[in-house]
Amino acid sequence: MTAKTSNQSLGALREQAVPQGPFNSTPYFTDRALGAEIWDVEGNRFIDFAGGIGVVNVGHCNPKVVEAVKAQAERFLHTCFHIVMYEPYVELADRLNRLTPGDFAKKTVLVNSGAESVENAVKAARYYTKRPAVIVAEGAFHGRTLLAMSMTSKVKPYKFGYGPFAPEIYRMPYAYCYRCPYHLSYPSCGVACAHGLEDFFIEHVAAENTAAVVLEPVLGEGGFVVPPPEYFKIISEICHKYGILLVADEVQTGVCRTGRMFAMEHFGVAADLTTVAKSIAGGLPLAGVVGRAEIMEASHVGGLGGTYGGNPVACAAALAVLDFIDEVDLAARAEAIGQRIRERFEEMAGHYELIGEVRGLGAMMALELVSDRKAKTPAGEEAKKLTAWCHQHGLVLLSCGKYGNVIRTLMPLVISDDLLEEGLDILEKGLAAVSQG
Numbered sequence: 001m002t003a004k005t006s007n008q009s010l011g012a013l014r015e016q017a018v019p020q021g022p023f024n025s026t027p028y029f030t031d032r033a034l035g036a037e038i039w040d041v042e043g044n045r046f047i048d049f050a051g052g053i054g055v056v057n058v059g060h061c062n063p064k065v066v067e068a069v070k071a072q073a074e075r076f077l078h079t080c081f082h083i084v085m086y087e088p089y090v091e092l093a094d095r096l097n098r099l100t101p102g103d104f105a106k107k108t109v110l111v112n113s114g115a116e117s118v119e120n121a122v123k124a125a126r127y128y129t130k131r132p133a134v135i136v137a138e139g140a141f142h143g144r145t146l147l148a149m150s151m152t153s154k155v156k157p158y159k160f161g162y163g164p165f166a167p168e169i170y171r172m173p174y175a176y177c178y179r180c181p182y183h184l185s186y187p188s189c190g191v192a193c194a195h196g197l198e199d200f201f202i203e204h205v206a207a208e209n210t211a212a213v214v215l216e217p218v219l220g221e222g223g224f225v226v227p228p229p230e231y232f233k234i235i236s237e238i239c240h241k242y243g244i245l246l247v248a249d250e251v252q253t254g255v256c257r258t259g260r261m262f263a264m265e266h267f268g269v270a271a272d273l274t275t276v277a278k279s280i281a282g283g284l285p286l287a288g289v290v291g292r293a294e295i296m297e298a299s300h301v302g303g304l305g306g307t308y309g310g311n312p313v314a315c316a317a318a319l320a321v322l323d324f325i326d327e328v329d330l331a332a333r334a335e336a337i338g339q340r341i342r343e344r345f346e347e348m349a350g351h352y353e354l355i356g357e358v359r360g361l362g363a364m365m366a367l368e369l370v371s372d373r374k375a376k377t378p379a380g381e382e383a384k385k386l387t388a389w390c391h392q393h394g395l396v397l398l399s400c401g402k403y404g405n406v407i408r409t410l411m412p413l414v415i416s417d418d419l420l421e422e423g424l425d426i427l428e429k430g431l432a433a434v435s436q437g
Contacts (some may be wrong), residue, residue: 005041006041006042007027007028007029007040007041007042010029010041010401011027011029013072014260019195021043023157024295025050025387025391025396025398026391026396028040028041028044028046028160028391029041031043031060033048033060033061033413034059034060035059035060035061035414035415035416035419036048036059036060036063036411036412036414036415036416036419037060037280037419038060038396045071045394046194046335046391046394046395046396046420047121047394047395047396047423047426048411048412048421049277049395049396049397049409049410049411049423049427050062050396050397050398050410051410051411051412052256052283053252053278053410054220054275054278054279054410055278055279055283056279056282056412057255057256057257057279057330057334057412057413058114058127058279058282058321058324058330058412058414059413059414059415060283061413062282062320062324062414064321064323064324065281065282065283065317065320065321065370066323067320068317068319068320069163069284069313069316069317069318069320071316072088072312072313072315072316072317073313075312076312077312077313078308078311078312079312080307080308081305081309081310083306086312086315086378088310088312088315088316088318088319089110089310089312091209091314091315091319091396092108092110092288092310092318092319092322092366093107093109093110093155093288093436094108095232095319095322096108096276096288096290097290097324098264099261099322100270100274100276100290101264101269101270101271101274102115102260102270102271102291102292103263104270104276104292105292105294106290106291106292106293106296107290107291107293107297107303108289108290108291108296108298109199109288109289109290109296109305109309110286110287110288110309110315110352111287111288111306111308111309111310111426112271112285112287112306112308112309112311113143113277113287114142114143114148114150114249114251114252114275114277114278114287114310115142115143115144115145115276116143116145116287116306117147117251117276117277117287117288117289118142118143118145118151118214118247118249118251118275119143119148119276120149120289120304121212121214121247121249121273121289121291122147122151122212122214122247122293123293123299123303123304124289124296124298124299125245125247125272125273125295126211126302127211127298127299127303128211128245128294128295128299128391129211129212131207131208131209131210131211131241131242132167132168132211132232133168133169133170133205133206133210133211134151134168134169134170134210134211134212134213134214135170135171135172135174135197135200135205135210135212135213135214136151136153136169136170136171136172136213137153137171137173137174137215137216137219137222138153138171138172138173138174138176138181138222139153139154139155139174139176139219139222139223139225139402140152140171140214140215140216140219140222140249140253141153141154141158141216141219141221141222142214142249144158145215145269145333146165146166147166149162149346150165150166150169151166151169151214153171153402154222154402160352161204162253166347167179168205168209170199170200170204170205170210172196172200172204173193173196174193174219174222174225174227174411175191175193175194175225175227175228175231176193176219176223177227177228177408178224178225178274178356178357178359178376180193180259180402181193182196187365190220191228191231191234192228192230193227193231194227194230194231194234194235194238195234195238197213197234197235197238197239199237201242207242207243208242209212209393210242210244211244211245212244212245212247212273213226213235213239213244213245213246213247214247214249215232215235215246215247215248215249215255216248216249216250216251216253217232217248217249217250217251217258217262217263217264217266218253218258218263218361219269219324220251220252220400221400221401222400222401223366223400223401223402223406223408224359224360224364224365224366224401224408225359226359226360226361226405227267228272229266229267230370232246232264232267232268233267233268233269233374234268235269236271237356238267239272244316245273245295246269246271246272246273247271247272247273247274247275247315248262248263248264248269248271248273248274248275249275250262250263250274250275250276251275251276251277251287252273252278252364253276253361254276254278254279254280255276255279255280255332255366256279256281256317256330256331256334256352256362256413257324257326257334257362257363257364257410257413258334258338258361258362258363259296259331259332259334259335259361259362260331261325261331262274262276263361263362263364265345266361267303267324267348272292272295272370273288273289273290273291273295273296274290274291275287275288275290276288277385278288280321280323281314281315281317281318282318282320282321283317284311284313284314284317284318285311285314286295286310286311286314286315286317286318286356288310289416294381304309314318319371328414329360329365330413330414332363333413333414334362334363334413335362335363336362337362337363337411337413337415337420338360338361338362338364338365340417340420341360341365341409341424342358342360342365343421344424344428345358345365345367346358348427348431349367349369350426352378352431352432352435353368353373353435354369354370354371354382354434354435355367355368355370355431356368356369356370356373356379358378360409363409363411363413364409364410365408365409366406366407366408366409367406367407368401368402368405369382369386369405369406369407370405374437376423378401378402378404378405379405380404380405381405382405382434383399383404383406384399384404384408385434386399386407386427386430386431387399387407389430389434390426390427390430391431393426393429393430394426395423395426395427396432397427398410407427407436411423
């Protein structure tokens with residue numbers, strides 16, 4: 001970095017050297033980040049409500065993670081677990097086996113990204129059940145590789161122009177109560193979105209051909225949609241009735257984001273397979289599939305893995321993340337953050353007609369913006385204006401949802417009370433500005 005480095009000059013280099021495909025939410029370039037704050041190359045400071053898309057729950061440059069990374073990097077960076085094994089991989093696998101929901105024997109395979117974890121979960125499910133079909137949800141996001149992209153719901157920007165897609169993927173409605181797809185047929189729905197899985201076997205794919213139902217406990221990119229408390233128990237019972245595996249995609253919901261180590265704990269359900277990624281390694285690329293031992297053990301030798309899977313430096317970082325979570329009770333902190341955000345969001349909803357619904361679980365909170373509350377008309381343009389206003393006033397904020405009209409919170413869970421309030425104040429001022437046009 002030189003004295004002449006600026007956001008503008010780096011932006012020009014980005015235009016020259018990088019294709020347009022990778023999107024950028026802001027025009028800024030990071031110089032450093034700590035805790036819940038980011039400073040760009042021009043010295044501008046931002047409160048971070050995005051967390052690298054939910055990757056730094058333990059904070060930017062968490063001291064314990066940085067120390068673990070340095071220590072491991074001085075010993076060795078890579079040997080490939082398939083060639084010469086190392087302790088951090090097996091220690092992390094053992095801890096994840098004990099942490100994920102389910103009072104049964106488990107085994108874990110480590111990979112590099114959320115998309116890889118989802119694909120390997122599907123591979124394991126298909127191998128074990130000897131069935132090809134996978135059922136996913138409308139509004140789901142599971143990644144950008146071919147199979148994961150095929151499982152993802154939204155066409156633009158994730159799937160447009162990239163077909164043909166992987167076969168044997170079937171999509172059912174999710175439990176989106178604010179925009180219930182069953183409300184016309186079932187005035188009192190009785191969680192029809194869950195019970196409807198049995199009808200799905202009649203009209204879309206036979207249960208006997210279905211290897212797995214893969215669901216996010218809370219929709220991430222789909223709009224931070226939280227299903228009713230009984231939803232997953234019903235889904236789980238139907239899956240087990242037909243010998244279908246339930247896969248919980250906890251890539252975004254895991255590692256304390258919802259006030260529990262894993263979001264499925266809120267629903268009292270233990271999935272057969274659980275995917276974990278994003279915040280597990282404090283910012284380093286690492287992911288895994290944790291599942292029932294008999295399922296994970298079914299694949300033949302060499303069927304799972306990859307050259308970089310379970311990199312030793314990333315594993316060391318993940319072990320430090322788990323230690324930090326225990327020391328500070330990060331799940332309880334997430335719950336407290338979520339309660340305060342909900343209070344502020346409910347207050348804002350009382351002042352701004354632009355807010356259609358406040359929802360969330362733990363610190364995974366959201367505002368759905370609408371231009372007409374009665375008609376629930378999505379306010380996607382207003383959401384875009386709000387995030388841009390916040391970026392210009394020192395708050396990094398993200399939108400999501402089918403219509404791009406949902407404002408979501410993914411701030412590091414180490415954020416101080418004062419910094420949280422400062423960020424929420426900026427958000428509220430942005431709502432006022434956008435509401436006034």
